[in-house]
């Protein structure tokens with residue numbers, strides 16, 4: 001961008017500064033809201049992302065109390081029956097299979113006059129079998145379109161300056177496409193991760209591609225704009241051979 005007019009350079013500089021601060025704050029926010037809380041629960045990044053989208057379906061409240069506090073109120077056989085009912089989807093149609101257990105083993109203490117929670121019928125028993133299935137579909141739909149319509153605008157702004165820099169064409173072509181590819185890949189995997197936990201890996205990959213593409217373009221545009229050519233020649237392997245930097249000319 002070295003050969004551009006003063007107003008073009010001022011424009012590009014202003015955009016770079018604002019986008020740079022925004023990008024940095026987005027990173028801080030992501031760390032504070034998505035990474036640190038999971039880290040505190042002892043989850044690594046992959047597990048944390050999976051828990052956000054897929055949820056934690058390894059256990060539910062009913063099974064954890066039946067193996068814990070309430071264990072003495074059910075026999076092995078009854079536990080197996082309840083487990084089968086849950087595996088079958090914990091439906092009302094199949095409730096007959098476990099109803100005697102509920103009325104005989106639970107309702108005796110958990111009726112209206114007894115210890116909370118009240119457990120006397122299908123609705124109350126079923127309410128204990130809720131899994132954590134991650135972010136809700138309508139939230140995901142909202143996040144998807146907001147991200148898809150908003151974020152690429154920023155990539156567009158940055159990219160329109162980056163393509164005018166003096167770095168090698170093939171290199172620029174790859175870097176300028178990276179964030180767009182990343183955001184699509186990222187969002188696609190949000191949806192896949194609702195169904196398949198392992199797609200969390202794709203979310204991380206998409207996010208990293210987006211971040212690296214953005215950071216790379218930002219830095220190389222800033223360098224082309226602000227750094228003296230003397231320094232740029234040290235990065236000459238990604239500069240086109242035809243470029244005459246200030247040093248070459250001198």
Ligand code: HEC
Nearest residue numbers: 065069070073074105106107108109110115116117119128
């Ligand atoms: C002998 C009485 C008794 C029976 C029978 C009984 N419970 Fe409980 N239950 C309690 C008491 C007392 C508490 C509260 C104590 C506590 O939370 O530490 C409790 C608490 C609970 C809780 C809330 C605890 C939590 O951490 O979520 C659940 C859920 C529960 N029982 C389920 C059941 C189920 C299901 C059955 C039938 C298999 C059952 N209970 C049978 C006495 C009973």
